[in-house]
Amino acid sequence: MACIFFVHSVSLTPSAFALSQRDFILLKKIQRDTFEYFLVHTDPETGLARDSSRPGAPVSIAATGFALASFAIASSHGWLSYREAYQKIEQTFNTLEHKTPKQKGFFYHFLDPKTAKRIWGSEVSSIDTALLIAGALLASSYFPGTSLPQRAQHLYEQTDWDWMRNNTLLFSHGWKPESGFLPFYWDMYSEHLILQALALGSRTHPVPRAVWSEWERVHDAYNGKEIVYAYTGSLFTYQFSHAFIDFRHLNDGGINYFDNSQKATIANREFCAAHADEYESYRNRVWGLSACLGPNGYKAYGAKPGNAYHDGTVALHAAIGSIVFTPEESISAIRTLYEYDGGRLYGPLGFKNAFNADRDWWTDDYLGVDQGMTFLMLENFLNDGAIWNRFMNLPQIKHWIERTALSE
Known part of the structure; x- marks a missing residue:
C-alpha cells in the first residue's frame, strides 16, 4: 500500500519552508491546545486574562491583550463562533472602559480578576499597556462594521504616550501613584518596539520623532553573528513585538529586525x-533560553550576546516563539520536547512553561503572555503571516513607518 505524504508550503521566507503533514498536524494541535488557556483562565465576570494558571493568580493586562487577539483568531478557525468571540471581546472592552483604573490612559500591570482593580501595588506599565492595545486593535480588525474597531481606537487614542516619556526622549517602564515614574527606561533593544510603534503612530498624543532614534542599538557578536542585542539575551525580547509587527521588509538604518531575531x-x-x-x-537538540519559571522562581534566562544568565532551565515556549525565524530548528526542538520523557512537558493547555533536566524539575504551570505569544506566532507561521497582514495595514502602524522612514 502506498504511503501518501502531504507537504504544506509555508511562505514566510524567500524560499518557502516545506512542512510535512505530520508536523502540520502537531503544530495545529499545539496552537489549538494553547488557545484553551484563554478559555480556562479568562475571568468569566470581567473578561480579563490571568497572569498564570496558578490558583489565585492576578490578571495580567498584557496577557489580556493576547487573549483579545486569540479570541478573534480562534473565531476565524471555527474554535469559537463569531458571536462567542465578539461577546468575549465586548465583555473585556466593557471592563477596560468602565472598571479598570488608569493613569493617562495607561493600565496597571496586575489587576484583581473579579474587581479589575489594582493589585500587588503594581505599576502603571508602558509595555504591558502597549501589548494590551496591540491586542485590542488586532482583535477589533476581525469585526468590521461593529462597534469594536471604534472602541479599540478609543482605548488607543486615550493613551498619553507623550506623558510616559517623563520629559525625556525615552519611555519609562512605568509609574506608581505613591512614587511617580519608575527609574528605568527603555534605552536599548528589547520587546519595547511595539510600544515605540504605537506611540509614534499616535495622532492624539504624538511623541517626537527623535524618540525612535534615542534608544541605543548595541551590537555584539556570537559565533560570527553580529546582533543588536537585548541586555538579558532572553528570546522573548526578540519575539513579542514580532508577533504583531512584520519587520521582514523594514530597514532601520541598515538594521532588519526580522533578520536580527x-x-x-x-x-x-x-x-x-x-x-x-x-x-x-x-542535549538532543533542545534549546530555548528565555524568561520563564525556574527551580528558584521566575528568571530572565538568556544567551549570548547579552547577560546570558542560565542554569539548565529551558523555556518551552522559546523555540515555538521563533518558528517564523528558524522553522527547521524550531520544529526539530518542538518534536523533541513534545515527546520528552513520555510527554510530561505537554499538558491540556499546550507546552508547560519550563523544565530543567539537571534539577529533575519541571512546572505544571502556564504563563499567559507566553501562551499568547506562542499562539500568535503559530498563527503567523501556519497561516501565511495572517496577523502581520492585518496589523501592518492599521493606519497607526503605517503612520509610525512613515514618521520613522523605515524603508520597505
Whole structure:
C-alpha cells in the first residue's frame, strides 16, 4: 500500500519552508491546545486574562491583550463562533472602559480578576499597556462594521504616550501613584518596539520623532553573528513585538529586525549546544533560553550576546516563539520536547512553561503572555503571516513607518 505524504508550503521566507503533514498536524494541535488557556483562565465576570494558571493568580493586562487577539483568531478557525468571540471581546472592552483604573490612559500591570482593580501595588506599565492595545486593535480588525474597531481606537487614542516619556526622549517602564515614574527606561533593544510603534503612530498624543532614534542599538557578536542585542539575551525580547509587527521588509538604518531575531535565535541555539556538556537539558537538540519559571522562581534566562544568565532551565515556549525565524530548528526542538520523557512537558493547555533536566524539575504551570505569544506566532507561521497582514495595514502602524522612514 502506498504511503501518501502531504507537504504544506509555508511562505514566510524567500524560499518557502516545506512542512510535512505530520508536523502540520502537531503544530495545529499545539496552537489549538494553547488557545484553551484563554478559555480556562479568562475571568468569566470581567473578561480579563490571568497572569498564570496558578490558583489565585492576578490578571495580567498584557496577557489580556493576547487573549483579545486569540479570541478573534480562534473565531476565524471555527474554535469559537463569531458571536462567542465578539461577546468575549465586548465583555473585556466593557471592563477596560468602565472598571479598570488608569493613569493617562495607561493600565496597571496586575489587576484583581473579579474587581479589575489594582493589585500587588503594581505599576502603571508602558509595555504591558502597549501589548494590551496591540491586542485590542488586532482583535477589533476581525469585526468590521461593529462597534469594536471604534472602541479599540478609543482605548488607543486615550493613551498619553507623550506623558510616559517623563520629559525625556525615552519611555519609562512605568509609574506608581505613591512614587511617580519608575527609574528605568527603555534605552536599548528589547520587546519595547511595539510600544515605540504605537506611540509614534499616535495622532492624539504624538511623541517626537527623535524618540525612535534615542534608544541605543548595541551590537555584539556570537559565533560570527553580529546582533543588536537585548541586555538579558532572553528570546522573548526578540519575539513579542514580532508577533504583531512584520519587520521582514523594514530597514532601520541598515538594521532588519526580522533578520536580527533570526540571528539571535540561532545564537541562542548554538549557545545551548556549546553548554550541552555542562547541562543535560541542552542535549538532543533542545534549546530555548528565555524568561520563564525556574527551580528558584521566575528568571530572565538568556544567551549570548547579552547577560546570558542560565542554569539548565529551558523555556518551552522559546523555540515555538521563533518558528517564523528558524522553522527547521524550531520544529526539530518542538518534536523533541513534545515527546520528552513520555510527554510530561505537554499538558491540556499546550507546552508547560519550563523544565530543567539537571534539577529533575519541571512546572505544571502556564504563563499567559507566553501562551499568547506562542499562539500568535503559530498563527503567523501556519497561516501565511495572517496577523502581520492585518496589523501592518492599521493606519497607526503605517503612520509610525512613515514618521520613522523605515524603508520597505
